[in-house]
Amino acid sequence: MISVVVPVYNEGPNLPLLMDRLEAALRAAGKPYEIVFVDDGSRDNSLEILKGFVGRNGVRVLELTRNYGQHSAIMSGFSVVRGEIVVTIDADLQNPPEEIPAVVRAMEEGNYEVVGTVREMRKDSIFRKIPSRIVNVMTRRITGIRMSDWGCMLRAYRREVVDRMVESQEYSTFIPALATLFAKRMTEIPVGHAERHAGASNYNMWKLLNLQFDLLTSFSEFPLRVLLYMGTGMAVGGMAFGILLAVMRIFYGAEWAENGIFTLFAVLFFFVGALFFAFGIMGQYIGRIYHEVRKRPRFTIRNLHGE
Ligand code: UDP
Ligand code: MG
Numbered sequence: 001m002i003s004v005v006v007p008v009y010n011e012g013p014n015l016p017l018l019m020d021r022l023e024a025a026l027r028a029a030g031k032p033y034e035i036v037f038v039d040d041g042s043r044d045n046s047l048e049i050l051k052g053f054v055g056r057n058g059v060r061v062l063e064l065t066r067n068y069g070q071h072s073a074i075m076s077g078f079s080v081v082r083g084e085i086v087v088t089i090d091a092d093l094q095n096p097p098e099e100i101p102a103v104v105r106a107m108e109e110g111n112y113e114v115v116g117t118v119r120e121m122r123k124d125s126i127f128r129k130i131p132s133r134i135v136n137v138m139t140r141r142i143t144g145i146r147m148s149d150w151g152c153m154l155r156a157y158r159r160e161v162v163d164r165m166v167e168s169q170e171y172s173t174f175i176p177a178l179a180t181l182f183a184k185r186m187t188e189i190p191v192g193h194a195e196r197h198a199g200a201s202n203y204n205m206w207k208l209l210n211l212q213f214d215l216l217t218s219f220s221e222f223p224l225r226v227l228l229y230m231g232t233g234m235a236v237g238g239m240a241f242g243i244l245l246a247v248m249r250i251f252y253g254a255e256w257a258e259n260g261i262f263t264l265f266a267v268l269f270f271f272v273g274a275l276f277f278a279f280g281i282m283g284q285y286i287g288r289i290y291h292e293v294r295k296r297p298r299f300t301i302r303n304l305h306g307e
Contacts, residue, residue: 002026002033002104003083007073008050009040011091013198015049021097022089023056029101034058037091038077041067051305060306068299070153070202071175076299078162087156088175093197095154103156106189113183115156116176118149119193128201135212143219145180147188150215154191158183171291171298174215217288223281234274241267 004022008015019035026033039047041064050061062076074088085104089095099117107115124132132151139150157165157179164182165175180186203211216223245260 001083001085002029002031002100003081003086004033004035004100005074005077005081005086005088006035006037006091007040007070007077007088008037008042008046008091009067009070009073009202010042010044010046011199012042012044012046012049014092014196015046015053017197018091018093018097019053019056019059021093022100025097025100026058028098029104031104032058032083034060034081034083036060036062036077036081038062038064038073040064040069040073054306060304062301063303063305065300065302071173072299074153074175075166075173076301079166080301080304081159081162084159085156086159086162087154089154092199092201094194095152096192096194099154099191102191103154103189106187107156107158110185110187112185112187113158113161114179114186116147116149116186116188117152117154117191118188119152120190121193124193124195124201127205128203131205131208135208139177139212139215139219142216142222143177145177145219147176147180149188150174150176152191152193155179169292169295169298170218171288171296173218174211177215177219213284217284224285227278227281230274231278234271238267238271 004026006018006022011018022035026035035053035058037050037053037059039050039061047061047063053059054061060080062080064073064076068076077088078086085107087100087103089097089100095117103115103117106112136148136150139145140147153176155176161179161183165178168178168182170178248260
């Protein structure tokens with residue numbers, strides 16, 4: 001059985017077409033299926049429209065109590081799936097549902113645990129593309145996770161991988177990256193990409209930046225290591241500078257040193273700035289620890305509509 005998990009946040013105008021195309025694509029795949037729509041606290045009529053789909057073959061609607069964000073919404077869907085192969089897809093029709101059979105086929109033919117996708121000819125604005133290209137390269141380097149296209153959510157996971165992700169009670173996480181921790185056999189296939197059918201992206205620069213930070217701090221200690229190197233470098237530099245000042249004073253007298261007073265200010269500012277930077281990063285990790293120890297639920301399900 002195939003389970004498709006669709007996070008939905010204010011996607012009202014996209015849903016009827018999405019439903020029709022999903023249904024057609026899954027029928028074409030010729031396997032039993034279920035579609036789990038997760039209403040992530042939408043403020044428009046998305047939930048009503050989704051409830052209207054209940055009763056159509058395999059449709060279930062998970063109603064969250066508020067907006068938890070795309071990844072938590074998907075995770076809540078994961079917690080109720082029943083299929084052996086679990087596919088995630090966006091609700092805005094940017095990932096063509098028609099690609100689902102190909103993704104499933106790739107998984108079965110290669111006996112893979114995770115099938116990722118790479119968007120061919122991405123249809124996004126340049127302001128959405130450039131940041132994600134930077135994000136792709138940077139995260140690949142820092143986390144060491146081999147994934148070509150971090151943003152594409154049309155992906156398939158074996159049920160075991162999904163169950164392990166649900167079990168790992170991490171608060172803020174990035175699902176495609178988390179999956180790589182629990183799977184060995186992974187592959188990527190190219191898929192099409194379309195413009196958003198209706199509405200605007202729920203991500204702005206700010207949300208993307210936050211997501212990126214979550215990703216970095218949850219999958220690597222790289223920022224901490226940078227701090228360490230920087231701190232060491234600065235301490236050595238500061239010491240050398242102090243020695244230089246002392247030596248210069250001996251040779252050229254106090255006058256010279258006095259003229260250097262503004263240099264000292266510059267040095268001070270530099271160190272204070274670096275300190276703030278260091279505290280900021282440490283704060284990020286402490287914030288994460290705080291999140292984890294509180295053991296707050298990642299999502300709260302109000303209702304599950306449909307059988
Ligand atoms: N989404 C969600 N909760 C949110 C934001 C987004 O469930 O808080 C869903 C949204 O409905 C869509 C998917 O996540 O199905 C991707 O969102 P969007 O298209 O806005 O992101 P982009 O394609 O620009 O990365
Ligand atoms: Mg989108």
